[in-house]
Amino acid sequence: MSNLSDILRHQSSGLREAVQQTLAQPFTSLLTIFSIALALCLPGLLLSTLEQMQQSNISIEGERKINVFLKMNSADETIMGLVNQLTNDERIIKLEQINPDAALASLREKSEFGNTLDALTDNPLPTTLILTAATTLENPAIESLAQELESYSEVDQARLDSEYLQRIAQLGKFMRTLVTIVAILFLALVCLVLMNNARLEILRRREEIEVTKLVGGTDGYIIRPFVYQALILCFIGSLLALLLISLIFSAISPALADLVSGYESTFELKIGRKTRLYLPVITVLAAVTATWITVKSTLKNIYIQ
């Protein structure tokens, strides 16, 4: 038990030392906190946007339709059989059958080409089934359902009603890659700032570190305050980043609302839950690791073992 209390005492003294160091140089600390916050803004903005996109993706329920064009002149029994089979398929929650005559009539009604269509002697339209996929189905599953349908002998073509969903998915993939790259770059920036700070600080306090070693201070004793300081600065920095991001979002929200008002979209800019969690946690972890490695290796340059 004395081991555990020793550890706790060492950690708490490291933390206390770190707080003292941070407060002793308020200007430097603030500069570092703001650098961290600014560096985290862009990845945070992107991550939040991505998160919102992924959520609004789910809310586009209208776009789960597959248009199945049957072969021309399919026999009525064949069509009936297929319709029966599809109605019993769990993956399909709605089936609408549009006969060639009805389709032509509605086309005539809607279209400016009404008269042109009159000139047709034969109805060129096939029987069409409009299927709505179950909401439990993910986008890839809907695609494979369409492919499966296309393989049926009576089906000519099965097309996803809209490529909107796919577009969203592609955009999502692109955004994810972008967010990952930007996050890595800016996280590296944060780490570099902290590593540089730690190096300079060690050199500035070289005498103190040497004396500490001479009286029996372990590397751990010397390293701990640096690591805790990185933790503190990064934690405050990422909270500040979250604040800045929400300010930026509320500034651009009105413009975005105008932009999307024409669409039926629930898209809304705000800080997502993942951003709120990942931004501080990942930043702090990266910073702590980078600082630990830097201090450990810089200490090797201080001659006293």
Added chain:
Amino acid sequence: MIELKHLGKRYPGGQEALLDINLSIDKGEMVFLSGHSGAGKSTLLRLLALIERPTRGKISLNDKVVSNLPAHSIPYYRRNIGMIFQDHRLLPDHTIADNVALPLRISGVDQSVIQRRVDAALDKVGLLKRSKFMPIELSTGQQQRVGIARAVVSRPSILLADEPTGNLDHELSMDIMKLFQEFNDVGVTVIIASHDQAIMESFAKRQVELKEARLVSDSAAHSEEVDV
């Protein structure tokens, strides 16, 4: 007991600082290391504190070889040794009390205990009233006494002092040396490097002389040295 056997130190530049030193120092002894500048006194003390490693021979403490201790054990080894430097090496931006508290803080001693032991150490060197001062506000002699308080605060069994009176006049030097003698009187092993012959002769203590990296004389005849 400290025992040096065929101890040699050659610096990376090729300078031979110590050659074949054989010496044993009993627990509770007070020893002066004398010799001209460059004789190897500081090197010997640095080897004892494991600031440097010997290039030949070995150092044992209480029959245990310490000169090959792994790096991670060195801090714990040093906590049993108090070191005093000519330039005292106080931290200029810490108070006197904070400076003296450092050896206790690194070993995680409770704040209340630290307070008590720092006060006791400062009292011992006659500077209790200056505990809130900064080092720069003290005279050189007072700064050196703070250095001694820092060295003894964790009650080490060995004190190593490298020219502790180098910057002081005779009277202040005598005060400092008397302080060392007081610690020695209560059983602390004290090794002091000095080139101030007058000071050393005022104390009837063992004197070991180094000259050009070699041990050339030892005022105490030690039977252990027969095997040289």
